[in-house]
């Protein structure tokens with residue numbers, strides 16, 4: 001098997017926070033806890049989970065915008081956490097990120113041209129003429145005409161702003177793009193346009209995506225594989241088809257049954273989970289999901305279940321699938 | 326039985342750029358005990374409709390035409406004092422962000438006691454018991470402790486439950502819920518939608534549920550009104566409309582949704598963009614984006630046609646579609 005483009009091994013991230021009166025008590029927030037996965041070139045891995053599960057921390061660790069507390073990240077064979085700063089600067093050209101809210105990620109003072117040209121200016125020695133050509137062709141690639149060169153973010157619709165953010169992310173010809181809820185702020189019809197654009201760009205450029213979202217129907221549409229996260233851990237990972245056809249983890253099953261389906265005739269059994277996601281500052285013992293799990297057993301409160309393969313390339317961390325059970 | 330009827334409601338806003346035509350004449354009816362979904366994309370007028378009903382429009386708003394009949398009384402003709410009564414006792418509204426709707430300075434208990442005191446003056450019984458039983462009804466844990474907590478000590482889902490408890494304290498007939506779950510995680514959203522269904526069933530409360538999510542409509546509502554650019558494109562029973570959407574806009578919206586099994590294929594998109602609220606629209610508001618557009622669509626606003634009983638679409642093509 002060829003080396004995957006991205007390989008994450010046993011990644012942990014603990015935030016230190018001052019808590020209590022006058023911040024005298026140190027509080028540890030375990031945002032990532034032993035996360036491992038790999039992602040082949042040209043593939044899309046969807047990361048699904050609710051707020052606070054560690055999705056965005058994962059993205060920031062991969063791009064080394066945060067220093068993880070433990071684990072390894074290999075990108076195209078290089079150990080990212082061991083790279084010197086200059087090496088990482090070069091590497092970062094190949095790794096880009098697009099965020100949920102383009103209006104807060106795009107500098108409002110810059111025009112479309114300046115926004116897309118900025119990475120070219122920092123990382124290449126292009127002349128202004130070359131740059132203008134390049135920006136025009138990048139904008140065309142994301143479906144925007146040359147008139148958008150002079151538009152500022154406040155003059156853009158949500159969809160146009162997200163296209164501009166994508167053009168900027170593509171400027172340095174990356175291999176890998178992390179998409180953090182890229183369509184969550186958009187209307188259905190605009191969301192469809194952006195999803196189509198992402199699929200098209202992937203076909204044309206052979207891009208590799210890490211697609212982070214809370215929306216299962218969007219993520220299954222675009223992903224080859226899906227990893228479901230709960231409180232800093234991947235609880236299930238398998239193909240996009242199998243997540244829907246054959247979900248194994250009770251949390252995945254509940255997420256699916258909570259996701260509204262636009263078909264009133266669908267015969268659906270609802271599992272409504274009680275309570276809310278517990279705080280990562282004070283996670284439950286054993287399997288962190290046991291406080292909400294409809295099938296929790298004694299062992300779940302005591303011990304975290306190791307990951308097991310229930311089928312080829314379908315792994316689950318849940319005591320229901322223990323060998324002895 | 327019609328509880329609330331909106332007739333030709335037309336709302337404009339004065340702005341430095343000119344008049345914004347937010348609601349361009351809409352009609353729909355909420356019946357007793359049903360959940361009606363008001364659905365459409367951003368800016369189509371969902372919130373303005375909700376706020377018009379409850380009489381809480383921004384200062385620069387003007388209702389230029391229409392009636393809002395609640396039990397045959399036109400709410401638009403009520404005095405401020407009478408409207409205040411309606412808002413307190415009959416129609417309640419809850420919002421997307423409960424944190425801003427709850428008062429951060431008072432405990433949840435104090436806030437609900439306030440409402441109870443105002444609405445049940447005759448009743449001398451134990452308000453505190455009533456408050457705690459409302460907290461229990463909306464599924465808040467440990468109702469006795471809830472009396473003493475402040476809004477910021479609750480999670481988003483719990484804040485929304487507290488907000489619903491507060492609105493129930495006045496024993497309203499109608500709750501207008503404006504995107505009540507948009508800020509919540511999907512498992513918490515499922516809890517809140519379930520709570521709305523329980524309230525409908527057990528207290529026969531009627532609900533106008535404002536949302537942009539067609540999945541929520543399909544799972545929660547009996548009736549749906551699809552808005553486009555301040556007009557009703559299509560309305561009727563949820564089953565009928567999802568099974569056979571008639572308006573090209575509704576069809577486009579449903580086709581644009583990713584669904585299991587569609588992986589990797591291009592989604593259908595609706596070309597173009599929503600018209601600006603500053604534009605006057607002569608014909609069908611959807612004409613510039615419609616793949617079936619005809620000459621008549623640009624000049625003449627389509628009237629409603631009964632496709633079947635209880636399913637209406639405002640489209641010049643309706644005869645064509647009805648035959649198809």
Ligand SMILES: Nc1ncnc2c1ncn2[C@@H]1O[C@H](COP(=O)(O)OP(=O)(O)OP(=O)(O)O)[C@@H](O)[C@H]1O
Nearest residue numbers: 338345347366367368369370371372373374383602
């Ligand atoms: N105070 C105001 N002044 C000017 N225009 C306004 C005002 N309030 C609302 N509008 C306009 O009225 C139209 C309808 O707005 P409304 O808030 O009802 O949309 P919505 O359907 O609720 O959208 P969303 O899904 O984004 O909540 C929009 O064009 C909006 O810009």
Ligand SMILES: [Mg+2]
Nearest residue numbers: 371372373503
């Ligand atoms: Mg709104």
